[in-house]
Amino acid sequence: MAERVVDGWQAVRVRLREFWQLVDEVFGRVHGRALTNDLVLTALDGRTAAAALEDGEEPRTVWHALCDAMDVSDTRRFGASHRQAPPRR
Template sequence: MRYREFWDLVDDVFGRAYGRSLASDQVLDALGGRTAAQAIDDGLEPRLVWHALCDAMQVPDQRRWGRDPHRQAPPAR
């Protein structure tokens, strides 16, 4: 997953305004007490950050990949 894809999914799954706020404000234990945005800025793999955010927000697997039915879901880990 690329950084652009991460942010596209944030916008698609959570909505642009809420998703950007969530990524900037929600501290995630799975990311060492960082927000998703901090983890991305620190160079963590976007796929790992995405799964941590989805896990924390209890996003079901079928919703994690947005509205594009052709999007390939990368493995969780």
């Protein structure tokens, strides 16, 4: 799959496995799992992150919504790897 460039950013897909790895790394395993199951996000039409993923929402969209709700800085959004954050859609 070819990556595309949007406004100077490489568009990188956040896969479901990577989503859960980031949740664990940024929020901690226990707290992160509680957030994804309990925190209702207005950006996801009043769904939790877990419900949005189950409904087929793209992991990248869910990740940004969760990070926005928790005021996670752009520098922390992609964990210790310090990868370039993909643009929002």
